[in-house]
Amino acid sequence: MRDATLPLPHVAGAKQGPLTGRACGYWRTVGRRLRRDYVTLSFASVIAVIALAAILAPLIAPHDPNATSVAYRLKPIGYKGFILGTDELGRDMLTRLIFGGRVSLVMGLVPVGLATCIGGFLGLVAGFTGGFVNTLIMRIMDVFYAFPSVLLAVAISGAMGGGITISLIALTLVFIPPLCRVSEAATTQIRGRDFVDAAKASGASSLSIILHHVLRNVLSPVLIYASSLISVSILLAAGLSFLGLGVEPPTSDWGLMLSTLRQSIYVQPVVCALPGAAIFLCSLSFNLVSDGLRQAMDIRA
Amino acid sequence: MAIALPRPDLQPPPTTDDSRDRGGKAQPLLIVENLRKHFPIRGGALNRKIASIKAVDDVSFVVLKGETLGVVGESGCGKSTLARVLMGLVAQDQGRIIFDGELVGGPHGLSLRDLRRNMQIVFQDSDSSLNPRLSIADSIAYGPRVHGMSRAQALSLAHDLLRRVGLDPALFALRYPHELSGGQKQRVNIARALALDPRLVILDEAVSALDKSIEAQVLNVLRHLKETLNLTYVFISHDLNIVRYVSDRMLVMYLGEVVEIGPTDAIYRGPKHPYTKALLESRLGADPRHRVEAAPLAGDAPSPVDPPSGCRFRTRCLFAEDVCASKAPSLGRSNNHGAHLAACHMGDPQSGHSRASLAPAPLPRVADAVVC
Numbered sequence: 001m002r003d004a005t006l007p008l009p010h011v012a013g014a015k016q017g018p019l020t021g022r023a024c025g026y027w028r029t030v031g032r033r034l035r036r037d038y039v040t041l042s043f044a045s046v047i048a049v050i051a052l053a054a055i056l057a058p059l060i061a062p063h064d065p066n067a068t069s070v071a072y073r074l075k076p077i078g079y080k081g082f083i084l085g086t087d088e089l090g091r092d093m094l095t096r097l098i099f100g101g102r103v104s105l106v107m108g109l110v111p112v113g114l115a116t117c118i119g120g121f122l123g124l125v126a127g128f129t130g131g132f133v134n135t136l137i138m139r140i141m142d143v144f145y146a147f148p149s150v151l152l153a154v155a156i157s158g159a160m161g162g163g164i165t166i167s168l169i170a171l172t173l174v175f176i177p178p179l180c181r182v183s184e185a186a187t188t189q190i191r192g193r194d195f196v197d198a199a200k201a202s203g204a205s206s207l208s209i210i211l212h213h214v215l216r217n218v219l220s221p222v223l224i225y226a227s228s229l230i231s232v233s234i235l236l237a238a239g240l241s242f243l244g245l246g247v248e249p250p251t252s253d254w255g256l257m258l259s260t261l262r263q264s265i266y267v268q269p270v271v272c273a274l275p276g277a278a279i280f281l282c283s284l285s286f287n288l289v290s291d292g293l294r295q296a297m298d299i300r301a
Numbered sequence: 302m303a304i305a306l307p308r309p310d311l312q313p314p315p316t317t318d319d320s321r322d323r324g325g326k327a328q329p330l331l332i333v334e335n336l337r338k339h340f341p342i343r344g345g346a347l348n349r350k351i352a353s354i355k356a357v358d359d360v361s362f363v364v365l366k367g368e369t370l371g372v373v374g375e376s377g378c379g380k381s382t383l384a385r386v387l388m389g390l391v392a393q394d395q396g397r398i399i400f401d402g403e404l405v406g407g408p409h410g411l412s413l414r415d416l417r418r419n420m421q422i423v424f425q426d427s428d429s430s431l432n433p434r435l436s437i438a439d440s441i442a443y444g445p446r447v448h449g450m451s452r453a454q455a456l457s458l459a460h461d462l463l464r465r466v467g468l469d470p471a472l473f474a475l476r477y478p479h480e481l482s483g484g485q486k487q488r489v490n491i492a493r494a495l496a497l498d499p500r501l502v503i504l505d506e507a508v509s510a511l512d513k514s515i516e517a518q519v520l521n522v523l524r525h526l527k528e529t530l531n532l533t534y535v536f537i538s539h540d541l542n543i544v545r546y547v548s549d550r551m552l553v554m555y556l557g558e559v560v561e562i563g564p565t566d567a568i569y570r571g572p573k574h575p576y577t578k579a580l581l582e583s584r585l586g587a588d589p590r591h592r593v594e595a596a597p598l599a600g601d602a603p604s605p606v607d608p609p610s611g612c613r614f615r616t617r618c619l620f621a622e623d624v625c626a627s628k629a630p631s632l633g634r635s636n637n638h639g640a641h642l643a644a645c646h647m648g649d650p651q652s653g654h655s656r657a658s659l660a661p662a663p664l665p666r667v668a669d670a671v672v673c
Contacts, residue, residue, distance in 0.1 A: 026434050095353060150625040193525070194430040195440075198490075201388045202444030203417040211442065 001021045035297040040292025043285040049283055054101040063092035065099045074268045086269040087257065088264050093271060096113040096252040097278055103164070103253040104282055107237030107246075110217050111171035116226040118172070119179030123219060126180070127187025128210060138184060141177040149174045153236050157245040167246040171233055182225045220297045227290035231283030238279050254279045316568060319531050321500060324402035329363040329638060330501055330533050331387075331420075336360045336396035338379075338386050343604065355605050356382040358557040360396070363638050364501065369527070370536040371548030373541060373580065375602055379557040380537045381425075382506040387535070388422050389413045401500075416558075418448065420495035425506035427486035430493075431478040437463070438487050442498045455496075462492035465529075466522050472499070484515035488522065495526065503535045508543065511547055522549060542582050545569055550639065553577045553628035556605050556613040564640030575644035576614045612646065622646075624653045 034040060046206065053060060062083070071091035077085045084093040144152065156170035191214065199209045216217040238255030240246035247253035249260070258274040265272045337360070339353035355460070356379045364370050370381050385391040387398065397404060400419060404410035424430045431440055440461055442455035444489075450458070460470035468487040478486060487507065495501055508516045520543065526532060542566070544551055549639050551568055553561040553576065561574040572578040582597040600617065603609055609616050615625040624646055632644040646652035 125400060194424040194426055195432045197385075198422070198424065198493065199431055199432075199443065199447075201389055201422050202419055202447055202493075203414045204443070204447040212435070213432050216432070277442050 004068075010030075012262070018039055023079060028294045034292065037292045037296065040289055040296075041110050043288040043292075044114040046281065046285040047289060048287075052103050053103050054097050057098045061092075061095040061098050063095040065091065065095045066089060074264055074271065075259055076231060076268060077270055084274060085268065087261055087271070093274055096257060096287060097254070097274060099252040100254045100257060100275065100278065101282070103247055103251065104234050104237065104240075104279070107164075107171065108282070108286065110168055111175055111233050111237075112226050113230045114168075114172045114180050115175030116222060118273075119176040120218075120222050122176070123180040123183025123185075124187050124210065124214065127184040127218075128206070130188070130191070130212060134184070137180070141237075144173070144177040145181075149232075150236060154243065154245060162245040162248070164247055166241050167237060171236055174236070175229055175233065177227070177290075179222065179226060183222050185220055187214055190214050190217045205287050213226045216257065224290070224294045224297055227293050228287065230290065231286040233243045234279065234283045234286065254282075265279065305625065315606050318539075319340060319500070320495070322401070326366060328402050330366045330401055331364040331535075332389070332397075332399040333363070334361050334397045334399070335384060336383070336398070338382055338391060339394055339395045355557045356606075357364075357386060357393075360554075360557070360559050361558060361632075362552055362562055364533060364535060365469065365550075367531065367533055367637055368549040369536050371538040371540060371544035371551035372535060372554060373544050373551060374554035375580075376539065377602065377605065379556045380539075380554055380603070381505055383554070384503045384535070386423060387503060388420065410498055418497050419499050420501045421497060421499040422503040422505060423487070423490050423494045423507040425491055425509055427483050427510065430490045431486055433478050436475050436477055437468075437481070438470070440478075440489065441493045441496050444493065448497065456551055458496060459492070461604060462495055463489070465495070466492045467518075482515075484511050484519060487511060487515075488517055491519070491522065491526070496532065498530075500531070501535065503537065505537045506539070507536075509538060509540060516543070541581060546664045552619075553580065556608050557614060558615065558644065560645070561631065561641075561643040563643075564639055566640045573641065573648050574614075574645045575618050575620055575647075577643070580615075586613070596666050620647060620654075620656055622654055628652070628656060 072090040075086045126134040153170045160166045241255030242259040254275040261272040334456045338357040341350040342352045344351045438459040441459035445455040463470040548565045551565045561577045579598040611627040617619040630644045646654035646655045
């Protein structure tokens with residue numbers, strides 16, 4: 001500025017507000033709120049345990065996940081050497097559940113992560129450009145929206161031949177439209193705010209405006225929504241495996257285990273229910289963490 | 302106004318030498334010629350253009366260096382569109398903008414980016430104008446950073462500007478918009494507009510949303526900044542008292558057109574256009590003995606989609622005659638930038654309006670005319 005030593009303009013009784021001490025940024029506030037939320041914290045630790053077990057599976061699993069034994073078929077929980085019993089081929093349930101967690105976590109996180117990037121980007125472009133581009137992108141999304149998500153996932157995996165990679169692609173495609181829609185709605189809303197015009201008026205490029213002004217504001221609603229999709233993705237992946245469209249045997253996967261063990265439900269009901277319980281616990285944890293995240297991030301000005 | 306404020310002297314402050322001055326003191330800072338912006342209304346099966354909103358229609362005026370030009374008019378008369386077109390936020394359909402002698406957007410003229418360094422805007426909605434995810438200092442520093450200033454430099458500039466608008470940087474720099482009151486936010490918006498060291502600031506209803514005491518404080522800050530930073534203001538408002546307080550010259554808009562322009566004092570003393578007169582009479586007096594029961598200006602303005610033929614004000618004008626429907630009055634031109642002009646047939650002896658011969662005798666009070 002030209003003159004830095006000017007006196008302050010006289011402002012009678014200008015409200016300076018109470019001293020709040022340290023300034024609180026958005027993410028710092030979110031962190032502080034999360035630290036106080038014990039439900040979210042405990043279920044986040046459940047996810048952490050499942051993730052850790054999945055990552056360290058070969059080190060901590062008591063048996064080989066694929067070692068069969070005719071002699072030890074369908075043993076109950078607590079049978080010596082097999083803490084959680086064995087399945088219909090005599091494989092250790094605990095080992096297979098730990099290894100199955102790997103697949104479930106990948107199936108939960110990867111499609112949602114990919115869909116968040118792709119759908120979020122498409123929504124950002126549609127919302128920021130508006131007009132014809134918006135119409136084009138959003139109408140294509142509407143076509144995908146017309147199918148129920150389970151049916152769409154089954155149809156895509158079925159048509160493309162099944163397998164882990166195909167299921168990942170199918171699930172990603174299922175999650176792109178809703179994420180795109182959330183991102184588009186948030187972007188459209190932010191684009192109409194005056195600070196975007198003010199940034200434009202200060203000579204900023206569209207890219208800079210998107211990165212500094214739009215993305216920062218669109219990120220939290222998109223992340224909140226994406227986190228709620230993780231459990232859906234785990235369930236859908238389990239469903240695909242159950243139908244034989246996801247993971248192929250003998251790879252251990254909770255959905256597949258549920259499918260093959262269902263014939264033995266009258267012999268060992270508790271053991272047969274274990275994969276289902278694992279799916280339930282995992283998706284419940286993701287749901288509750290997502291809920292906590294939403295509450296922590298939803299800061300009204 | 303609720304508070305009595307000292308009247309500033311109406312002479313523009315003597316323009317000090319400004320290194321950015323290119324055209325000389327006599328060159329108007331901004332010349333707007335025949336500016337037009339029509340927004341299409343699309344509809345029908347093929348999304349064709351079926352009509353257009355004539356938001357800004359053939360508007361010409363100048364802004365002199367160091368002055369404050371007030372822009373008044375009813376809601377929807379195109380004031381804000383005019384501001385957005387001037388800032389290049391909305392492209393004009395037609396017309397030229399000349400900033401300090403340089404045509405904006407021409408092949409050899411001033412680029413939009415350069416114009417925006419010299420011209421900034423403060424919006425009415427102080428809350429919507431600030432990014433909720435950026436700290437106050439970051440919001441102010443954003444503009445200079447876009448133009449290549451280092452982060453440290455931009456932040457120290459932001460601190461300096463906060464001090465100038467009367468906010469202690471130690472308290473406010475790291476805060477977020479939701480922690481500030483409306484008046485504080487608007488001060489931050491002013492600081493943000495000043496961060497690029499502009500010469501012209503458009504204040505688009507910048508104080509309209511503030512309560513009266515805060516409004517007076519912000520007006521004082523604006524006046525102080527204008528004097529110290531050698532600024533020129535285009536002050537858009539619907540509050541006639543405030544426009545009188547801040548403006549050297551003023552411009553009255555009606556349905557996208559300029560109906561009257563001239564020195565503020567001259568317009569307040571003797572409005573030439575019946576619309577201006579009605580507007581001025583619409584102000585509520587503080588004296589209960591002068592209480593008016595009927596509003597001098599009844600009803601809503603006609604739709605800007607399909608404005609009346611001839612003079613756009615004729616449908617609400619008490620003096621309308623046949624000539625007003627058939628011929629549009631022109632504002633006229635004068636080489637004297639301080640001239641008091643009005644687009645009304647009554648001011649033009651050749652127009653054929655029966656009252657034209659009476660000009661330049663003062664218009665009767667609208668209230669009196671109702672009685673007749």
